[in-house]
Amino acid sequence: MRQIVLDTETTGLNARSGDRIIEIGCVELVNRRLTGRNLHFYINPERDSEEGALAVHGLTTEFLSDKPKFAEISSELLDYLTGAEIIIHNAPFDIGFLDAEFERLGLPRFEKHVSGVLDTLVQAKSMYPGKRNSLDALCDRYGISNSHRVLHGALLDAELLAEVYLAMTRGQNSLTIDLEVEASTTSSDAGLGSVALADIVVLAAQPDEIDAHEKLMDGLDKEVKGSSIWRQVAAQIAN
Structure with a gap:
């Protein structure tokens, strides 16, 4: 199964009022293993970041001025995401911004391109009701080091979320053992079979x-x- 852990940084909190995406980070998992085939973009939003947002991500208008616009990276992004299950922390926020960007380009909504979306914030709240379930809180809960996270960054946060997701869902791993079964029928058994199981290998x-x-x-x-x-x-x- 192919999964993509995704995070964005934005100029502000409200896509409907014209705030834009300025950074996208994606981390690929295949069969619950990190592949190293990640995707990362800085994006020119064609507007300034709000003061509060700038304090969170530190990506200035000057830094972003020579970066590609969303329209220029949209094809590569969609090629990478299409068909995968997407893992996001607080998914409505990121999807709202992605939908707004796709709408500007006349493209179908984000969820039309992927096989599904898993929201780790919703999952964490069901596992730890009444507790803090921010990404930092989950890193602390699962013993994942985030000491290098001074400012928010989309790729760094996606990498941390990938580790959190694997820790949160570790118990869902299938612990199946393939057994070789042989059935033989003899005339004296009158159709009843004898079954031999292969030795179980302990690793x-x-x-x-x-x-x-x-x-x-x-x-x-x-x-x-x-x-x-x-x-x-x-x-x-x-x-």
């Missing part, structure tokens, strides 16, 4: 996998301010 966790698991457990312990149920069960088994 030991690699050091980096053990380290990642411990970091996840540490994050859960921090969340519950004590020892999580998984650590308690492991301790009981060890004893």
Whole structure:
């Protein structure tokens, strides 16, 4: 399955009042693995950023003045996104801006080009009701370092969100084992078959996998301010 984690930076908060996209960052996942085939654009919005937005992203009008306009990057962006599931934190905000840009170009709405949109903010709120679920809060919750995030940046935020999404959904991984089944029927069985199962191969966790698991457990312990149920069960088994 191909998924794209997407984030934008904008000149302000309201696409309907004429605010524009100034940066797009995309991170590709294929079968839950980062591929490194990312996409990143700075975009000339043809207007100044609002003071509050500029304080968040730091992308000045002067810096953006020689960057391509949205119309110039739209074909490459759509080629990259088409058919993928899109992962966004607070999706209505980014999609609202993308829809506005597409409308200016006479293109169909954003969701017409992709296979679906997954909103990690909605997912986080269902998992952690009543708690802070900003990207920074989720990074802290899952032990993902965001110390280098002084200002917001679309590609950096997409990279962090990709790590958050993988941590949030790690339990959804399929733990299936393919078993070779052989059935044989003899006349004495009167049609009843005997089934032989292949030996189950046990693969030991690699050091980096053990380290990642411990970091996840540490994050859960921090969340519950004590020892999580998984650590308690492991301790009981060890004893």
